[in-house]
Each structure stands twice: as C-alpha cells, then as structure tokens.
Amino acid sequence: MGLLDKQFAKESIVVTSLEDLLNWSRLSSLWQVGFGLACCAIEMMATSASHYDFDRFGVIPRNSPRQADIIIISGTVTLKMATRIKRIYEQMADPKYVISMGSCSNSGGPYWEHGYHVLKGVDRVIPVDVYVPGCPPRPEALLEGLLKLQEKIRNESLVKKTA
Amino acid sequence: MKNIQEIFDILKEKFGDSILELLTTLPVESFITIAPKKINEVCLFMRDNEELKFNSLMCLSGVDDANGKQVKDENGAVKIEGSTLSVYYHLESTEFRHKVTLKSSAPKENPEVESVALIWHHADWHEREAWDLVGIKFLNHPDLRRILMPYDWEAGHPLQKDYKNPEFYHGMKVPY
Amino acid sequence: MALKTEHMTLNMGPQHPSTHGVLRLEVELEGEIIKSVQPHIGYLHRCFEKHAEAMTYPQVIPYVDRMDYLAAMYNEFGYAVAVEKLLGIQVPERVEYIRVIMGEFQRIASHLVAVGTYGLDIGAFTPFLFCFRDRERIINLFEMTCGARMLYNYIWVGGLSHDLHPDFVRNAKEFVSYFKPKVKELNDLLSYNRIFIDRTANVGILPLETAINYGISGPNLRGSGFEWDIRKDDTYSVYNKFDFDIPVGKGLQGTVGDCWDRYYIRIQEMGESLKIIEQALEQLPEGDVTSAIPKRIKPPVGQVYSRVENPKGELGYFIISNGSPNPFRVKVKGPSFVHLGIMNELCKGHMIADVIAILGSIDIVLGEVDR
Amino acid sequence: MTYDFFSKLFGSDLIAALIQSLLPLFIFILPYALFAVWWERKVSAHMQDRLGPMRVGWHGALQTIADILKLFQKEDIVASSIDKPLFNIAPVLMFVGTYAAFAAIPFSSVFIGSNLDLGVFFIVAVSGFSVAAILMAGWASDNKYSLIGAMRSAAQIISYEIPTILVIITIVMVTGTLNLTTLSEMQTGHFWNWMILGGPGSSLSKFLLIPSMILGFGIIYISTLAEVNRTPFDIPEAESELVAGYHTEYSGMKFAMFFLAEYANMLAVSSVVAALFFGGYQSPCGYLGNLIGLKWLIPIEQIFWFTAKGLFFVFVQMWLRWTLPRLRVDQLMNTCWKYLIPLAFVNLIIIGLITLI
C-alpha cells in the first residue's frame, strides 16, 4: 500500500509539500503512449514535431503502455477498437491520465449520427480527464489541453476531500 | 482501344445467354449486365483474351439496389423485400487503355455471385468488403469473412438500405 | 538446419508504433522468419459509405476529407471531379489551376509524411522531424487559403470555397525555392545512407505483372517499373497542360520493385510536383472561383466511376445517383486498401524487421483502408 | 590514493571500501545519468531544429529529476503470467553489471575503485552481466516482443565482445599491461602520447602504429556501441518493431533501473575507450597544477578531463543515434563476423609485426 493509495484525513505541512513535489514531478513528465488512431494522430505527430515540440513539456512517446502516464485518444474510436483501447488503458501503470483529442473521441464527432461502427465518445469505455475540441484540434489546442491537464494534476491532493 | 459496343459484341458472341444486356441509356456510363453465376468465366475470358486483355480490375463494388417494395414488419421496422443486390466491376486494360463496366445482380434473398478473387487477386478483399457491408455471397471465394466490421458482428450487413443498428455491442452502447 | 523451430504467432498492432495507425498484423513467425502475415483491418471503419448515402452532395465533402487524411485535398479533388462528371458541368480554368496547385502541394505533404515515417520505421528519427518541419510550411499555405490545417473542405463541386489569398502566390514560390535544397539534404541524410539502403534494397520485391494483377497503383506500381500515371494516362483537370516526368523504379540500389525503389519514387515525385506547381503558378489565369458552383446539386439518374492520381495511388469514386440530392451509393476504391492486400505475398520469407520496411514502403493510410 | 586515505581515517578497510564504492555512485553516476538523459534530449532536439525540454527549470534542466520522481510514483506492474523471481532479479543484475564495471575504471590518478591488474578484462567480463540480465528480463516477461528482443540482444552482445577483446589484445601487445591505471599513466604528457597516436615514445614503430590504432579504435568504438545497444545497433529494443524490446513489460522503478543502467553503461564503455586510446584521465596538454605548482589541483583536473572525454564519446553515441537508421539483425551479425572480426584479426597481426621491429 503506497502513499498514493492513501488518503490523509488532515492537511499538514509535510503532506502538502510532499504532495506538491509529487504532483510537480508527475505533471512535468507526462510520457505518452505512442498511439495514433486517425486524423488527429497526424496533428499529434505534428505536435511532437519540430514546430510545436511536445518534448518541451516533457512529453515523450513510449511505445509500451507500461511505461506511459498519459494516453491521448487521437481520433475516431470504433467499436472494434474500443475494447483494445480499454485494454491498453488498463495496462498502463497508475497514476495515468487520458486526453480525448478531437471531436471523434469526444462524442463520435461527425460520425455520431450514422456511424454504425463508431463509439460515440471514448468516455464510454475509459474515464477522460480533458476534452480537447477540434477536428482535428490545432497542435496549440492540444498543448492547451495538456496545460489544462497539468493544472488538474497540480490540484490533485492526498488529503481526503471533505464535502 | 475498343468501345463498349465492340466489347459487348465479342462477349455476346462467346457467351451468348450469360451476357444479358448492354445499357447505354444512362447519361454518363454504360454497363454490361452479366448473369451472376457466369461472371467468373466471363472475367477470366476478358482477362486472357488477346483482343481485350483486361488485366486490371479497377474497382469492385457491392450495391444494395433497394428496388423492391417496402414492408413494415410488426415492430414497425421497415424492410425492403424482393430487391436485388448487385456487383459492379470496373475493368481496365493497361495495354489497350480501354475500360468497361460490368454489372451482375442477384436476388437479395439468395445473393450468390461467383467470385473473381482468383482472377484478379485484389478482388479478394473487395469481395470480402462487399460481403461484409452489403451481404453478397461470393461463391468459391478463398476466405469469405468479415473484413471491416468485427468478426463477431451479428446485426447484419450495414450498407443494406434497411439495416438496423443494434443497441449494444459487447456491453457498449452503440447509438448516441 | 534440420531441426525446426516452433511457430510463434505475434500480433503487431493495433497499438504498435509502426503500423501507421490501427492496423493489426498477425504475423506467424519461425524464429525471426515470416511464415505469413495476416492483416486485420477495420479498426478505423468509420462508415463513410453509409454517411455518404445520408448526406447531400456538398455535405459529403467533409467526410471525404477524413478518409485519406494525409491527402485530404486530393480526396476532395477526386470527389469533385466525379460529381462534376455526373452532373456534366465545366468548371472555370482558374479553379482547375488552383486545384492542381493545391493537389500537388498535398502530394508533397503526403509524400513527406510517407518518407518521414518510413525513416522512422527504419529507425532514423531525425529525417522524420525534418519532413514534418517542411510539411508544416505547406500546411501553413493551406491554412492561409482555407483556414484549416488538415481537413480542408476547400474543393467544392463546381468550384472552390475561397479564392486564393493575395499572398499565396508569393508564399508558394518562396516555398518552392525553400524546399528544393531540403530534398537534397533528405537524400544525403537518408536515401543514400548505406544502412538505409541495406535495409530497403532487395527487400519486398514486387514484380510488375503481380503488381498489376493485385491492383497496385501509384508510386508502388511505378516502383515496379511501369510508367503509369493517371495524371497523364487518363488525364483529368488541366494536367495535360503541364510538362512533367513520371519517375519509375530503375532498381538503382537493388532489384526493380524493391522497397528502396518505391521510397525513391516518392522523393522524385516531390520534385515533379514542384515542377507542376511552378508552371501552374506561372500560368494561373484570372477568374471567379465560385461562379460555377451549382445552387442545388441534383444529378440525373446514372452512375460514374471516376479516378484520380492520389498521392498513394489510384483513388476511384463510384457514385450511383437516383436523381435525389443524396447520392444513392458512393463506393470508394482507396489505393491503400488495395495495397495492403499484397502484404502477405510480399512479406513471406522476410524477417520481422522487413515487415516494417515493406509496410512503410507501400505507404498506407488507415483512414482510407477502412473508410 | 583515496582508499588508503579513508582506510587510515576510519581504521577499517571495509568502511573505506564502502565509501569508495558509494562515491562514484553518488558523486558521479547518478548526477551524470541525470545530466545525460537531459543532454540526450537536448542534443536530439537541437539536431532536429527543436528545443527539447524547456518548461521545468532553466531549459528544462530539472526534467530528468521530474522523470525519476515520477517513475518513483509509478505503479509496479508484475503481470500474472510472468516468471516472478527472474523478472525481479533482472533489473538488479543489469545495474550491478554496469556498476561493477565502474569499480575498475580509473577516474583519476588517485581515485579508482579497485586497481585490478586485469582491469580491462574485468570490465569486459562484467559487462556480460547485462546479457544475462537482458535474457532474464526478456524470458521472464512472457511477452513475445521481450523474448525476441532479448534473443537478439544476447546474440548481438556476445558476438560484439569478440572484436572488442581482439582490439584490447592489440593494446596489450603494444603496452604489455592490462591495468587501466598503468595504461593511463603510460599516456601521460601530451596528446601525442595517446595510444591512438601510437602511444608514448618517438620510435619508428610509433608512427607505423598510427593507422592500425585508428582502425582499432574504430572497431572497438563500433563494438561498444553494439554492446550498449545504441543505434544503429539498437535492435533489441527496436522501437518500431518490438515496441520496447526486452523491457516492454517493465514499469515504474524497475524500468528506471534499466534506463539508468543504459546511460551508465554508455559512460562506462566511453571511459574504457578513452582510457585505452585517449589517455584516460590524462590531460592532452599538460597540467595547470604542474605549471603553477599546486599538486592537489592535478587530480581535479584529471577528473575534469576524464569527464570531458567520457562525455565526448557519449555525445558521439548520441550523435550517431540521431543520425542513423538501425540495422537488421542479420546485417548486424554480418557486420560483426564478416567485417569487424576479420579486420581486428588482421590488425592484431599487423600490430604484432610492428611491435617486433
């Protein structure tokens, strides 16, 4: 049972500063599952290419989900693919995050109405942290989504939330 | 370079009854209709004949003609009965530079068409696609499985005009 | 060796770094030798054909973009050509020229991705990023013209959504002069690298007759040494007004039709495309680009099969119209779909690493394979 | 020697040895590994017209620390079908092999973990640990990619050991010693005393040796590249074919250990190459300490030169990695058996003849 599985009842200086350190390290080194689905994957590649350079944020593609922290669902999730995506997500080591990139993975996108083989939103199989709209989103939009995710991680807490 | 009339004449002479008709009234493209059980022989002839040499199959498409009449079943779902499923073959000869369109129709209840997968090898996948999406059975096809849809898809052939999508697939909700 | 090793079945994909998307290859191995390769596709089947039946003719265009998303402009081009044939309309000359310019830019962009990812497959990371860097410039040109980076909805039936941006011609010329030395650099870095040649030459040889029978087209067919290009051999638009060559595979580093040949065709084609762009920019006529767009598109009953030379090969549209504003049936013959069918034949007897090399050299896009 | 110093200070050999062994880990290898990972990312980025890590610290200087801290919090997945003992031992063994090699590398004239007479051979032998570790990792993972990667890796590393040893023998033939400290001491003075330029002295044979030595350097550098699985010989972890090779199933800290070992290994082989051919910790142009009469400055300068040379060769490894595609496994074996080994043989004989003159 590690620290990250625990929930402290009370806040204390040690807990919060440790939490800050851990959150900082997690948010600045989000390794990504090297995984592209469709059109958005090309924009994702463009984001890691020279002009936008994902590496600036510490994002590097790892091909094995075991070593990755973040999965960017970049494109249309079909029914055939959905079970695989679920498994790849499952096989990532905790803590892990999901960015849903583009209309298709947000809600089925242009294929929501007649797409008999399209999953209408990847959040039906895995929990999504950030939705990046666009079809495909500009690389900057993806980066902005990443910043939003970093913001979310920064606010994560080991302290039990009191309602 | 031969035009479609000349090709039709050659075929008619060779195969007679299997070649049903030549339709030239359409505004853009004309096509030759061929009996579905004879299509493989005709195609083999067209590929190997010295005058025709259709060595390339450009495209093979399955189409649900939806030319029957609409029937509502007890659940209110619309079904089309008595229509035909057709296969269109677009052939080309890279040597003589002529092209031709063939069409072969089979009734929807028993959509059996002879396979040309061993004549032009890439028809293999096209036919699998036509089976998968439209539901045309290709006789003597080496490996007629679904290709685009999951192998365990049970709800039928989605490009048929009266196709109904299932509610759930492997526990995932399908409609929006 | 008399002793046989057991066969091992290995899945490559759908999440695999070099299957270019969500392709799954089921590889049967004996040691490292391939016994058979079974491609499983459909992981990106987005029901294009069903959508096309539910949309009006102009509404299909955004979906057409999303098929071969690396060459969206060319997909639109092909679709527009097909529907115009069905409608029997003539489009203004300026529109044709702009279409050709855009199409050729798209060809360069698509080939850049093909070449770059091919380098990545072989293990060279830097050329990949160089290619994407140059592609970004082309994308900027597109973005300036129509506002989108990848999926343009720019070429419409009968015309274009926008006229060229006033700065376009200048920027395009700038790009042409910028890009020429980059091709040489890419050649030095990758194409003529000894390791790269060893990895690709004499690998995955595709004889011409087999290629034709398997329906291979485009750069892959030319790589097998057949001078066949729909832009010249079944000309459409205004391609007959330009002077350009069709590069064919000559087996410079090995046998005709090997991976290196197919790769090098793409490099050469980028140069040819630059030539076409230069000529088109010179001859660009004046005119209105939206004048020929029909108000309501309602083609007569009939059917058309029309094909264009997509960067990946022969892209055919088979459209059946029943006289309504929605197409009755649209069937797309995507070159990638056809090319993938020969994987098994090409890979037999090679090693695992060669599967990647072969797959990269036939340059598929899964969006087009599965539609 | 630092060992004697500590030994006197604490009056115990064991404590001295402990300190001696902890020092390189904490003052050298960990900082170096942190630096090298960041540096590799920076070098690759700038070669590709990018910037690399920028967001944490100055030009992303804290990036690796964040990475390590993050890997620290990552779940450790031990899949159900694997061979658990082997799976757990592999990262330990991998790191031990690498780290033990550092025991015999002279960081300066006063600091060496263990001044073995068989120094070079010890390093070569101990690097065989990594073969075992990789094989274990690959086998235990119950993963096809891992297994293929491990198999390739084993074949690759043991094959490339032969040219390495053959080149080392040529050095032994010229110098008559296997002790790395002695070897480094021999190359003192200026850079023309380095082995790559024929070693110390000014006889005719020195000049005759130069081409052979350059060839020998080329061979050993290529083989060491292969031994640490760097591009163009990175087929065991060939990303585009085998996902992540032998460490596909590893996550969290265990993966971090493989990572650390990889970078430490890069430095280890680089320093061996530097010690054999480029004077080890020796300065190329005399010591400032000698010049101004401060004797204690010399070891510090030596550490500097040692680091500089080591890092330079590590840089070349990175440079190659971001330039070249990777070889196929059969070509890899061909390169070794048909090119490097015969050439090393011929080189050996030529050097033997020259030294007789």
Next chain:
Amino acid sequence: MLTDFGRILVFMVVSVIFVIGAILAAKLVRPSRPSKEKLMTYECGEDTIGSPWVKFNLRFYVVALIFLIFDVEIVLLIPWALVYKEFGLQGFLIGGIFLFLLGLGMAYEWRKGDLEWIRPKPVPPVLKKEPSTVKVEVQA
C-alpha cells in the same frame, strides 16, 4: 586489507542494495491497483495467441558456440600477448600459428555459411495465372 576483488564485491553489494532500496522505497509511494486486464501480457492490446516460450531458433546456439570457441582461444591469447615480446620473432610466430589456425577456422565457418544469419532468399510473389477450380466452403 581487502583484496582488489574484495573491493569489487563491496561495489556489487552496494549496487544491489541501491537497486533494491530504490525499488522498495518506491513501494512506499507508488499505488498498487492491479486488475485482471492490467496483469495480462501486453501485446498491442490484443489477446496473445500462444505462449512466447517456444523452441527458439538453433541459430542462436550456433552463434553462442562460435563465440565460445573464440572466447576460449582469446583467453589463451592474453598471456601470450603480455609476454611474446620477450621471445622476439619466435614468440610471435608461436602465437601467429595459433592465430592462423583460428583464422583458418573462421574462414572455414565463413565458407560453410555458419556465419550467415539465417535469411532465406525471399521469392518475389509470382502470379498464379489460372484460377483454381477447387471449391472453397463459403462462410455464412
């Protein structure tokens, strides 16, 4: 006084402790949320087909064998390399003969093709002209 190798033992012990310590220390922090799917073997998200633990290619043993021969011979060469200069040309020739034999063996292996990594010449796909008439069962 520890011997030289004793010190190396200390080095090894330290590194073992370091690795195990680091992994155990991480255990204090890291979460542990195993699930059935997570503990499955990763194979690109697909079900694995068969075990990877199959009989592997003999080629690897051949390489290992050749390596072993070379390694043993090289071990014999080291003492020779250290001292041959004392015996002049004669000393060199003794080693030289040995090396020659080694080289001869290598040349033999080369000729025999044992150095070739198995790479059967792949045959380019040849077109089968005639369609087969064998009936293939159609899957419904």
Next chain:
Amino acid sequence: MIQYFKNIYSAIATIFIGMKITFKHLFVPAVTIQYPDVKPKLPDRERNRLYVNFDDCIGCDQCARACPVECITVDTVKGLPTEDLGKTSQGKKKALWVTSFTIDFAKCCYCQLCVFPCPTECIYMTDIYEFSEYERSNLIYNFSILTPKEAEEKKANYARFEAEKAAEKAAKAAAATPPANASKEQ
C-alpha cells in the same frame, strides 16, 4: 574483395555525410514556437470555434440544415405581432424569437459549411482554439441571449397567442357556420 572494401568505404562515407548534416543542424536556430508564451498570428481565414453574433440571427435554420454533422440546433418561436424583436445590423426585421441556439463543439467538424448559407452573416468561424474542458457537457455552447426563463415565457406567450387566435378563429367559425357543422369539423 574490392566489393568488400567498397562496402566499408560507402558505409563510412555516408555515415559521415549524415553526421555532418545533423551536426550542422545543431547550430540552426530551432523553428519551435514556444506556444503558451508565444502565440503565432493566425491567418484571417482561420477556422476554429464558431461564433454566432446573436444580434443578427433571424433564426432561419439555414446553418443547421447545411451542417453535415447536425451539431447545430436552432429552436425558434414566432414573435407576437405586437412585440418588437429588433433589427439585424443590415436593417432586416426579425420575426422569430430564437429560444435556443446550441452548437455542440464536441460534434462539430469545423467544416465551415454552415457559414456560407447564412443570410445575415451572423455565424462565422473565429480563431479561438483554446477551449478544452474537463467536462464534455461544457462543450455545448448556447448562443441564445434569452435566458431559459425568457424563452419559456416567449413560448408560453406564443402558445397563448396561438390559442387566442385559434379560439378567435373558432369563435368566428362558430359565428359564421351553424353549430352542427362546427361540431362535425371538430
């Protein structure tokens, strides 16, 4: 034999050529745009998030019909003849209350087809691309300036108006025709 040395030479030579190129690029300034700090100027035809200038919207539903994705939903209710609904900036009189005008940006494919048919040019694409969200429901934008309460009110108003009109009509009809007939009609 010559081939053997040629191979070695070509390998080394090409490797050096490659290394020269990459080394040169170490000193080429990076092309990277440091996004959150530097934002590039986007071209004026940029196609990102849609914006509806609601003052100009007449509720004609053209955009919703042009949309291939059907991510635009426009609900309208007729204004009362007595009400003044305001004018568009081009001086066209509005006749419909647009009770809701939602665009679901989680579905939108940014194809710009909705922009062209708009008669008042009130729907257009902007260059705002930074609008990622933690919740998908936040991606549904409602452009209508009417609050739900107002919308309800308008609907009720119109329903009442309709009812009144119908009643009036019925009364008129009842007055004009014999009651027996009227009951038959109903």
